[in-house]
Amino acid sequence: DRFMEAAKFKYEVGMRDFVNKPCHNWGEFLSPKIALSAFKLDLLSNFRSYVAKYFKDQRLRTLMEFPVIFLGASPKDIPALYSLMNYGGYALGTHYPKGGFFQLVLAMQQVAERQGVTFHFDHNVDTLKIEKNKITSLGINGVDYAFDLVVASADYHHIETLLTKELRNYDEDYWKSRTFAPSSLIYYLGMKSSIPNLTHHTLFFEHPLDDHIDCISGNTKWPHTPLFYICCPSKTDPHVAPAGSENLFLLMPLATAISDDDETREKYLIKMLERLEKHTGTKKLYEQITYKRSYCVSDFISDYNAYAGNAYGLANTLKQTAVWKPKIRNKKVHNLFYSGQLTVPGPGVPPSILSGKIVAKEAIDLYRKT
Numbered sequence: 475d476r477f478m479e480a481a482k483f484k485y486e487v488g489m490r491d492f493v494n495k496p497c498h499n500w501g502e503f504l505s506p507k508i509a510l511s512a513f514k515l516d517l518l519s520n521f522r523s524y525v526a527k528y529f530k531d532q533r534l535r536t537l538m539e540f541p542v543i544f545l546g547a548s549p550k551d552i553p554a555l556y557s558l559m560n561y562g563g564y565a566l567g568t569h570y571p572k573g574g575f576f577q578l579v580l581a582m583q584q585v586a587e588r589q590g591v592t593f594h595f596d597h598n599v600d601t602l603k604i605e606k607n608k609i610t611s612l613g614i615n616g617v618d619y620a621f622d623l624v625v626a627s628a629d630y631h632h633i634e635t636l637l638t639k640e641l642r643n644y645d646e647d648y649w650k651s652r653t654f655a656p657s658s659l660i661y662y663l664g665m666k667s668s669i670p671n672l673t674h675h676t677l678f679f680e681h682p683l684d685d686h687i688d689c690i691s692g693n694t695k696w697p698h699t700p701l702f703y704i705c706c707p708s709k710t711d712p713h714v715a716p717a718g719s720e721n722l723f724l725l726m727p728l729a730t731a732i733s734d735d736d737e738t739r740e741k742y743l744i745k746m747l748e749r750l751e752k753h754t755g756t757k758k759l760y761e762q763i764t765y766k767r768s769y770c771v772s773d774f775i776s777d778y779n780a781y782a783g784n785a786y787g788l789a790n791t792l793k794q795t796a797v798w799k800p801k802i803r804n805k806k807v808h809n810l811f812y813s814g815q816l817t818v819p820g821p822g823v824p825p826s827i828l829s830g831k832i833v834a835k836e837a838i839d840l841y842r843k844t
């Protein structure tokens with residue numbers, strides 16, 4: 475309870491005073507209220523020693539540390555502030571929109587359309603045309619479209635490659651020097667029969683967390699004893715698989731910029747299914763597969779232009795937080811803004827949406843001034 479109370483405090487202060495800042499400079503954080511709460515936010519303590527203060531049982535410690543794997547660094551390098559994620563996931567709860575997460579995307583699309591937004595799907599921005607330090611038009615699928623202002627929400631590094639070198643906020647050395655959050659190996663499976671003893675969400679962390687994390691952010695390689703997550707939405711949602719069968723989503727965090735040929739992917743599918751068999755007391759799950767699709771590092775690069783195939787942006791280390799994240803505004807092209815997981819406040823669906831809100835305010839201010 476004491477751990478969750480402290481995590482709740484961090485969550486509430488973080489949501490109220492931190493995540494909505496454009497982070498142009500540290501002056502934004504100078505307020506008596508923030509100064510008073512700074513100590514209790516545990517910005518300078520590391521996640522591992524912080525969790526150890528509250529929990530003795532190693533299983534509970536690992537349970538609390540597990541979400542950190544998606545932040546891209548060892549719990550000993552992540553500020554204890556991020557225990558706010560434990561409060562979000564375990565105390566506020568993990569929710570599932572009926573029909574899957576895509577329903578939320580469709581709902582947001584409807585809200586935006588009601589407010590006058592027009593979506594153009596399958597349109598690729600190939601070029602940015604710039605005159606006198608302003609974007610005048612975007613080349614989209616080979617056609618030029620004029621714009622007053624651009625909020626670029628694709629991968630930050632990718633957008634910058636569309637600019638000439640002198641107009642970029644960051645050079646290649648900058649990106650190489652960053653610590654990235656992981657990429658992932660994902661499997662989407664259809665299984666022809668029901669899997670007993672399995673719930674909607676299952677985390678597999680029977681092996682040491684640090685061995686896997688070292689393969690992501692230290693000595694990068696495919697992990698020997700991977701930790702992973704399995705989602706079986708058909709356990710609670712009858713619409714995602716035919717009756718009597720199962721829909722499985724397997725997610726294994728993996729280093730960015732790693733080779734991911736089909737043979738290696740398949741090897742890890744078998745490893746994960748063996749662990750699932752052991753956990754559920756089932757056998758020969760591989761033979762139950764009726765649909766199989768994998769997604770990995772090279773797919774993130776080819777489909778999303780994601781730098782080195784990253785799936786979750788930059789790791790949330792202290793040196794890559796707030797003002798030290800890539801800036802939301804281009805320093806030389808006055809009407810170009812950046813949003814999404816590689817800028818403030820950071821990776822994840824809620825922060826990426828918030829970055830859009832932060833940028834919208836900045837963009838409206840600029841538009842009113844000009």
Ligand SMILES: Cc1cc2nc3c(=O)[nH]c(=O)nc-3n(C[C@H](O)[C@H](O)[C@H](O)COP(=O)(O)OP(=O)(O)OC[C@H]3O[C@@H](n4cnc5c(N)ncnc54)[C@H](O)[C@@H]3O)c2cc1C
Pocket residue numbers: 597598599600627628629632658660725777778779785786787813814815816821822823824826
């Ligand atoms: C498997 C997985 C599980 C996750 N689970 C969670 C979770 O449980 N909770 C959570 O909070 N977060 C989760 N995340 C992270 C979260 O999904 C991301 O942080 C978030 O979606 C990033 O949003 P974004 O807008 O920055 O980027 P994206 O959602 O990647 O959007 C960028 C868009 O830009 C498009 N684009 C790229 N280049 C161009 C171009 N040249 N022209 C036009 N369009 C272009 C891309 O196609 C893409 O649609 C997960 C991520 C993955 C991969």
